[in-house]
Amino acid sequence: MSSSNLQLEAPLDPAFKVERRTATGRGDLLEVSMGPQHPSTHGVFRMDVVLDGERVTKLKPVFGYLHRNHEKIAENTTYLGSMPYTDRLDYFCSLTNNWAYALTVEKLAGLQPPERAEYIRVITAEFTRLQNHVCLIGFLLQDMGASGTPLMYAFREREAILDLFESLTGARMMCNYMRFGGCRVDLPSGWLDQASKVVDRFPRFLDEFDRLISGNEILAARTQGVGVLPRELAVSASVTGPVLRASGVNYDIRKVDKYGIYDRFSFRVPLGDHGDVYDRYMVRVLEMHESLAILKSALRDIPPGPIMDPKAKLRSFKPKAGEAYGRIESAKGELGFYVISDGSANPYRYRVRPPSLINLTVLEDMCVGHTVADAVIILGSIDIVLGEVDR
Amino acid sequence: MMESLEALVSRMASVLPAIDVSLVPNEAPGGPSSLRVAPQDGRRAAEFFKSDPGLRLDYLSNLTGVDWPDRVTKQKVKSKRLVDGVEKEVEETLETRTPGFLEVVYHLYSIELKHGPLIFRMRTADRMAGVHLPSMTPVWRGAEFQEREVFDLYGVRFDSHPDLRRLLMWETFEDHPMRKDYVEPNDYEYEPTAHDEVLAKIKERDSSGVSGTA
Amino acid sequence: MLGTGLIKGMAETARNFVGSFLEEDRLTTVEYPEERIPAKEAARSFPFLVFDGDDAEKGLRCVACQICEKECPPQCIFILKDTAKKPDFVGKMQFQPKVFDIDVSVCMSCQICVEVCPFEAIKMDVDFELSRFDRFEGLLIHKDELSKPNSYFRKIHPTDAAAVDANLAAEKAKAEAKAVADAAAKAKAASAAAAGLAAPAKPAAAAPPPPPTPADPILKSASSSTAGPGLAETGSGKTHAPAHGS
Numbered sequence: 008m009s010s011s012n013l014q015l016e017a018p019l020d021p022a023f024k025v026e027r028r029t030a031t032g033r034g035d036l037l038e039v040s041m042g043p044q045h046p047s048t049h050g051v052f053r054m055d056v057v058l059d060g061e062r063v064t065k066l067k068p069v070f071g072y073l074h075r076n077h078e079k080i081a082e083n084t085t086y087l088g089s090m091p092y093t094d095r096l097d098y099f100c101s102l103t104n105n106w107a108y109a110l111t112v113e114k115l116a117g118l119q120p121p122e123r124a125e126y127i128r129v130i131t132a133e134f135t136r137l138q139n140h141v142c143l144i145g146f147l148l149q150d151m152g153a154s155g156t157p158l159m160y161a162f163r164e165r166e167a168i169l170d171l172f173e174s175l176t177g178a179r180m181m182c183n184y185m186r187f188g189g190c191r192v193d194l195p196s197g198w199l200d201q202a203s204k205v206v207d208r209f210p211r212f213l214d215e216f217d218r219l220i221s222g223n224e225i226l227a228a229r230t231q232g233v234g235v236l237p238r239e240l241a242v243s244a245s246v247t248g249p250v251l252r253a254s255g256v257n258y259d260i261r262k263v264d265k266y267g268i269y270d271r272f273s274f275r276v277p278l279g280d281h282g283d284v285y286d287r288y289m290v291r292v293l294e295m296h297e298s299l300a301i302l303k304s305a306l307r308d309i310p311p312g313p314i315m316d317p318k319a320k321l322r323s324f325k326p327k328a329g330e331a332y333g334r335i336e337s338a339k340g341e342l343g344f345y346v347i348s349d350g351s352a353n354p355y356r357y358r359v360r361p362p363s364l365i366n367l368t369v370l371e372d373m374c375v376g377h378t379v380a381d382a383v384i385i386l387g388s389i390d391i392v393l394g395e396v397d398r
Numbered sequence: 399m400m401e402s403l404e405a406l407v408s409r410m411a412s413v414l415p416a417i418d419v420s421l422v423p424n425e426a427p428g429g430p431s432s433l434r435v436a437p438q439d440g441r442r443a444a445e446f447f448k449s450d451p452g453l454r455l456d457y458l459s460n461l462t463g464v465d466w467p468d469r470v471t472k473q474k475v476k477s478k479r480l481v482d483g484v485e486k487e488v489e490e491t492l493e494t495r496t497p498g499f500l501e502v503v504y505h506l507y508s509i510e511l512k513h514g515p516l517i518f519r520m521r522t523a524d525r526m527a528g529v530h531l532p533s534m535t536p537v538w539r540g541a542e543f544q545e546r547e548v549f550d551l552y553g554v555r556f557d558s559h560p561d562l563r564r565l566l567m568w569e570t571f572e573d574h575p576m577r578k579d580y581v582e583p584n585d586y587e588y589e590p591t592a593h594d595e596v597l598a599k600i601k602e603r604d605s606s607g608v609s610g611t612a
Numbered sequence: 613m614l615g616t617g618l619i620k621g622m623a624e625t626a627r628n629f630v631g632s633f634l635e636e637d638r639l640t641t642v643e644y645p646e647e648r649i650p651a652k653e654a655a656r657s658f659p660f661l662v663f664d665g666d667d668a669e670k671g672l673r674c675v676a677c678q679i680c681e682k683e684c685p686p687q688c689i690f691i692l693k694d695t696a697k698k699p700d701f702v703g704k705m706q707f708q709p710k711v712f713d714i715d716v717s718v719c720m721s722c723q724i725c726v727e728v729c730p731f732e733a734i735k736m737d738v739d740f741e742l743s744r745f746d747r748f749e750g751l752l753i754h755k756d757e758l759s760k761p762n763s764y765f766r767k768i769h770p771t772d773a774a775a776v777d778a779n780l781a782a783e784k785a786k787a788e789a790k791a792v793a794d795a796a797a798k799a800k801a802a803s804a805a806a807a808g809l810a811a812p813a814k815p816a817a818a819a820p821p822p823p824p825t826p827a828d829p830i831l832k833s834a835s836s837s838t839a840g841p842g843l844a845e846t847g848s849g850k851t852h853a854p855a856h857g858s
Contacts, residue, residue: 071566076575078551088685091722117427156625166640170652177656177736183722191727195654195771208637219624222617242509245458245540258457258509322683322728329426332460332505332515343460345503348426360460368543397566592748593718596690603692 036064039379043072047150047383050393054370054382061378066371070364073397081357086112086187086324089357094181096359097395099139102131102172103337105185110266111333111344116326118188118316125268126309127190130202131175131182132335133298133305137209138168139338140249140291140298143390147288148220150387151229157220164212167205174198188319199306206302213295221292230285234373234385237282244368248340249294250389253279253286260336271308272301287388325352339363339390359398363391400513401452403431413450414442422519432503432517440520440532447506447516448537455506455516458538461545463552465577467525468498498525500554504534522554525577533559551576653769656736658716659725661758664701668759673733675700676709680725680734688715689725701780702787712758716742717751732776738768 042053051072057065077096081089093108094101106128113120120128145161169179175198176182176191184191220226236246241254251258259276261269277293279286328350334343340362347356366389374382401409403421410419418436435443447455473492478485500522507514522529533556534541545556546565553574556562564571573580631638642649663671676693692711700706723736737760744750766773 071564071568074566076551079576084685085683087724088683091685091720091724115426160628163638163640167637174652174654177652177654177723178721181721183724192654215624215628219621223621224614224617227617240539242456243539244542245538256509258512263512322679327425329424331426332517334459341459343505345460345462345505347464356462356464358460358462360462364543364547365540368540591717592752593686593688593715595748596713596715596718596752597687599690600687603690 041379041382042069048386049146049391050396052386052391052393052396054386056379056382058379061380063374063377063379063382066374066382068367068370070397073393075398077398078357078359082354085352086326086354087321089354090186091181091183093359094183095394096361096398097337097339097342097363097392098180099142099392100135100338101180101182102135102176102184103335103342105182106132106267107333107335107337107342108344109185109187110335111331111346112187112326114331114333115329115346115348116187116324118319120189120316121313122268122310123193123312124189124314126305127194127314128185128267129269129272130302130305130309131172131184133302134168134171134202134205136298136338137295137302138165139390140295141165141212143338143387144216144288144291147284147384147387148226150384151226153220157216160212160216160219164209167208171198171202171205174201186315186319186321187324188316189314193314199309202302203306206299206306209295209299213292217292221289227285229381229384230288230388231283232281233284233377233381234388235281235283236369236373240369240372241282244372245365246340246369247362247366248336248338248390249290250287250340250366252276253290254282255279260334260341264334266333266335272304274298274301284384284388323352325350330356334360337362339392339395340366359395361395361398363389363393364396367391367396400516403433406453406516407433410443410446414439414446417442419443430515430517432519435518435520437520437522437531440534441537443518444504444534444537447518453516454508454510455514456538457507457509457514458504458534458540458544459507459515460503460505461534461541461548462503463548463554463576464501464503465525465552466498466501467578469496470494471496499523500525500529500552502531502548502554529553530555530557532557533562535559550574553577651738651768653771655738656721656723657740658719658721658737658742658753659714659723659734659758660737660760661712661755662733662735662762662765663759664762666761668756668761670698671701671761672708672759673701673731674709674712675706675731675733676712677707677731679728679730683724683728685722685724686718686720688717688719689713690715702784703791704787709755712755714753714758715751716753717747732780735765735769735772 037058039056039058040053041056042048043051045053048054053069053072055067055069056063077092080092084092090105090108093104096104109120112118141161141164145158148157149155172182173179174195176184236250236254238254238256241251242256246254247258255278257276257278260266261274262276274297277290277297279290326348328348330345330347332343332345334341336342341360342362343360345356345358345360346354349355370386370389373385377385400406407419407421410417417439419439420434422432422434424431447453471494473494475490475492476487477490479488480486481488501519503517503519505514506516506518520531522531531554533545535545535556536558542560543565545554545559546561546563548554549556549559549562550564550567551574563569567575573583628638633639662673664673665671676691678691678693681687681689681691690711690713691709694708694710696708697705698708721736725734726736742751762773762777766777
C-alpha cells in the first residue's frame with residue numbers, strides 16, 4: 008500500500024471529499040476501503056481510509072453490514088421474546104447482555120431478584136468478563152502478527168469457562184439464561200466446585216501469558232505510544248469501559264452504581280496512565296485479576312434459596328406504563344437498555360446503548376498519523392463486536 | 399447527590415433567562431423523572447448542565463429517539479339539541495387529533511462528581527417538515543454517532559451536526575425504519591427460505607377463521 | 613537486555629508444547645467425529661415432543677394449545693389442531709395436534725417453548741448433527757420425526773425427566789383419588805335419591821359440572837370441555853391444573 012498514482016473514478020462516499028495532493032506534495036493520497044471482508048476488522052466492519060504513503064490521514068468508519076434492526080424486532084415482540092435476541096448483540100458476552108436487559112425491565116416493573124440469583128448473576132458476569140478479555144487479548148495479538156499461539160492459548164482457557172456456561176445454561180454462547188426477577192434454572196449440583204476449579208487454575212494462565220507476551224520487546228515497540236486517547240476526549244466522547252480507564256479516568260459502573268450486589272465485593276479498578284494500546288491491553292489483564300477476586304468471594308459466599316422473585320411471571324407480562332434506563336459495566340463498556348412501556352405486552356420503545364459503537368467515535372482521532380498496521384491494532388484494542396455495533 | 403429536579407428547574411429559571419423547561423413525570427417504580435426542554439433552548443440548557451459546578455454532567459451516556467405518531471382520541475359527548483322542533487339528547491362522538499412528534503431523550507451522568515442520571519428530552523414540532531433539533535455534538539462529542547443513528551432511523555435533523563449522514567442504513571435508502579408507521583418495502587432481493595412457507599401457512603390458518611382447527 | 617522477553621516467551625511456548633503431551637488440561641481438543649465429548653446434561657439443541665408409552669400417536673402429551681407457537685420469538689412452530697379428541701394421561705379428553713412443524717432453519721434454540729409449555733410436552737433435544745440435503749423441506753421437521761419417547765427424554769436429561777415424571781405421577785394420583793371420591797359421592801347421592809324418591813334430587817349430583825376456571829385464558833380454550841369418562845368435575849370446581857402452569 009505505498010503511494011501510487013492510482014486515481015479513483017469517484018470518491019467512495021458522496022460525503023467523503025479528499026484533496027488529491029498531500030501537504031508535503033510528495034504524491035497522491037490513496038483511498039482504501041478496508042473491510043468489510045478484511046480479516047483484521049473483527050467482522051463486517053469497514054473503514055474508508057485515506058493514506059499518505061503508509062500514514063493514515065483520514066479515517067471514516069462505515070457501519071450497517073450486520074444491521075438487522077434489533078430494536079424494531081424487540082418492539083414487535085414480547086418482553087420475554089427479546090431476551091434470546093439480546094444474546095446475539097455482543098455474542099461473546101451473552102450473559103451480561105441478559106443481565107442489562109433484565110435489570111432494566113426489573114426497574115420498569117419493580118421486581119427484585121432474590122439474593123441467590125444476584126450472586127449467580129455476578130458469578131456469570133465475571134466469568135463472561137474473563138472470557139471476553141481473554142479472547143480480546145488473543146485477537147489483539149493476532150492483529151499484531153503473533154499468529155495463532157496466544158490466541159490458541161486464550162481459547163483453551165475460554166473453553167473451560169464455556170463448559171461452565173453450558174452445564175449451567177445449556178448453551179455455550181447463546182445462553183438466554185436470565186429472566187425478569189431472577190434466573191431461569193438453579194445451579195446444577197457440583198457446579199460451584201467445578202467453577203472454583205476454573206477460578207483456581209486461571210492465575211496460572213495469566214502468569215504464563217504474562218511471561219509469554221507482556222515482557223516481549225516487539226509488543227512494547229508496537230503498542231507503546233500508539234493510538235493515544237487523551238483523557239478529556241475520552242470523557243467528552245462517551246467512551247466507556249477499559250478504553251476509558253486506560254486513559255486514566257476512574258469510572259467503573261460496578262463501583263458507581265453498585266447495581267446488583269457489587270457493593271459486597273472489594274475489588275480495585277485498574278487505571279492506565281498513557282491511554283495507548285499497551286495501557287488498554289494491560290488494563291484488561293489487571294481487570295481479569297480483579298474479576299478472579301470477585302469470583303472467589305462470590306463462590307464462597309453464595310447463599311441457598313430461591314432464584315426467582317415470586318412476583319415475576321413468565322407469560323402475559325405487562326409492566327405498567329413508564330420508562331427505565333438500566334446500565335451495567337459489561338466487558339466492553341457501559342451497556343445500557345432504555346425501555347418505555349405503554350402497558351401492553353410489547354415494549355413501546357426499546358433501545359440498546361451499544362458500548363462498542365460509541366467507543367468507535369474516537370477511532371479516527373486515535374488513528375490519524377499512524378500507519379495502517381497501527382490502525383489495525385488500535386481498532387483491535389477498542390474491542391468491538393459487530394453484532395453490537397450494527398445491531 | 400444531585401439536587402431534586404424541582405429545585406433544578408427553579409434554579410435554571412433563575413440562572414438562564416426565559417428558558418422553557420418543565421418536568422415530565424415517570425410512573426415506573428425504579429426510573430427517575432425527566433426534564434423537557436424546548437428545542438430553541440436546548441444548547442443553552444446543555445451547556446449549563448455540562449458547566450454548572452453543582453452538576454458537571456460531562457458524560458452523555460445515551461441519546462435516543464422516540465416516535466409518537468398522531469393520536470386520535472374519541473370522546474362521547476351528550477348534548478341537548480333541537481331536532482325537528484323537539485329538544486332531544488343527542489350523543490356525539492368527538493374526535494380530537496393530537497399531532498405527533500419525534501422526541502429525543504438524553505441520559506447524562508457526571509464522571510467528575512459520579513452522580514446521575516439527569517434525563518432531558520426535546521420534541522420536534524411535528525413529524526414531517528419540522529423535525530429539526532439542535533445538535534449536541536459540539537457539547538458532548540459522544541453524541542456524534544448516536545445523533546447520526548437517530549437521524550437514520552427516525553429522521554430527526556440535527557442542526558450544526560458536523561457530519562450528518564446515515565449510520566446503519568445505506569446512503570440511498572429513503573425511509574426511516576424505526577418510525578411506528580414505517581411500511582417495509584416489498585421489493586427486496588432476498589433468498590427464499592423455508593420459513594416463508596411457515597409464515598404463509600400461519601397466515602392462511604389464521605385467516606380461515608377457526609383458530610388452529612383443521 | 614533486549615531480547616530476554618522474546619526468549620522467555622519462547623520458553624513458555626516450549627513448556628506448553630511439551631505439556632500438551634503430559635497434562636490433560638493443556639490439550640483440550642478431541643478428534644471429532646471419531647472421539648466425542650459426552651453432552652452436558654443441560655445441553656440443548658432443538659425442541660422435540662415427548663410421548664408416554666410406546667405409541668407416538670396415543671401417548672403424545674401435546675394438546676395443541678398453541679402457547680408455544682404464540683411465544684416463540686422467531687415464529688418457527690406451526691400447529692394445526694385435530695378435530696377429534698383423545699384421553700390424556702389422566703384420562704381427560706384433550707385436543708391433539710394434527711400438524712406440528714418446527715422450522716429448525718430459524719429456530720434459535722432459546723427454549724422459551726419449553727418454559728411456557730404447561731403440559732411438559734415439549735423438551736430440548738441434544739442432537740446437533742442435523743445436516744440435510746434439502747434446506748426447504750428438510751429443515752421443516754414434522755410431528756412424526758419430532759415425537760420421541762419419554763425413555764429418550766430420561767436418557768438425555770435424567771434430572772429434569774425425574775422431576776417431570778414425579779410431577780406428573782403426583783398429578784395423576786391426585787386425579788385418580790378425586791375420581792374415586794367423586795364416584796363414591798355420586799353413588800351415595802344416587803342411593804340417597806333412590807331411598808327418598810319423594811324428596812327433590814340433591815343438586816350436588818344432578819347439576820352439570822361447573823366450568824373449569826383455569827388462570828389462563830388460552831388454557832381455558834384448550835380444555836373447555838372436560839367431561840371425560842369417570843372424571844365428572846364436581847365439588848370444589850377446581851380443575852386439573854397443570855403442575856407447571858403460568
